[in-house]
Amino acid sequence: MDLIQAIILAIIEGLTEYLPVSSTAHMIFASSYYGIQDDDFVKLFQISIQLGAILAVVVLYWRKFFDFSRFNFYIKLACAVVPALILGKLFDDMIDQALGDPIPIAIVLIVGGVILLFIENFFKNPVVFKEEDITIKKAVTIGFWQCLAMMPGTSRSAASIIGGMQQKLTREVAAEFSFFLAVPTMLAATAYSIILKDYGPDDAPVKGYELLMENTDKLKLLLIGNVIAFVVAIIAIKGFIGLIKKYGFKPWGWYRIIAGTLLLAYFLTYN
Known part of the structure; x- marks a missing residue:
């Protein structure tokens, strides 16, 4: 993977991580289209540039994250991330296998789009209008919903937002809590990919950090990727909140259906 390819993937990560369109699916498709080699470093890169996207949320909501007097906020996030930590470890190998087949990912993209078109018809009359009113029980339930995103193409953002709406959160509060929950979730995924995986x-496995230290160019690409993902994610988050307030989730549903259909046709034709 060269610098231009790394920049493309980082832009895609920043744009799509917090949108209900599946950043993983978009990076897999981009990698295939641009001929990016599907090697261990690319897999590590795609996960680890989430760190830049994480920092975007922390910067935008810094008052929330650094208000240590609101201890309950941290408890809710800690409880909500537990299902992903456990199930992510248990199904790590299956997830890796699923990442290698783009056709079912395109299908999941389409199905998720159809769901987004009608999601607001199912979850009406919200009663939670601010994060402070989210109970620990609701937070954990949203955490289990987030685990649906272990199937590539689902979208962590979409799964956790839908889970929030199912728990009677408004779509704006559900989206913001999805952003908050992304921080410990993606921080854990990044740490696991670099330190433990x-x-x-x-017969000769290496850890992620050992893979990065093999070549300083890899470390440079990862640093550049995180910076770009950070900047782009800030723009995407601000834009997304404004769009869902005005239009809801239907535009993202149509986008998923169109993108998934085009990608499905592409891979059925050329693979």
Whole structure:
């Protein structure tokens, strides 16, 4: 993977991580289209540039994250992330296998789009209008909804927002809580991919940090990718909140359906 390819993936990550359109699916499709080699470093890169997107949320909502007098906020996030930590570890190998087949990912993209078209018809009359009113029970339930995104193409953002609306949060509060929940979730995924996950052949595995230290160019690409993902994610988050307030989730549903259909046709034709 060269610098231009790394920049493309980082822009895609920043744009799509907090939108209900599946950043993983978009990076997989972009990698295939631009001929980016599907090696261990690329897999590590796609996960680790989430760190830049994480920092975007922390910067935009810094008052929330650094208000240590509101201890209950941290408790809710800690409880909500537990399902993803457990299930993510249990199904790590299955997730890796699913990432290698773009056709079912395109199908999931389409199905998720159809769901977004009608989601607001199912979850009406919200009663939670601010984050402070989200109970720990509701937070954990949203955390389980987030686990649906372990199937590539689902979208972590979409799953957790839908989970929030199912728990009677307004769509704006559900979206913001999805942003908050992304911080510990993606921080854990990034740390796992760099520190704990094994790469390479089974008889000679290496950790992510060892893979990065093999070549300083890899470390440079990762740093550049995180900076770009950070800047683009800030723009995407601000724009998304404004759009869902005005239009709801239907535009994202149509986008998923159109994108998924085009990508499905592409991979059925050229693979």
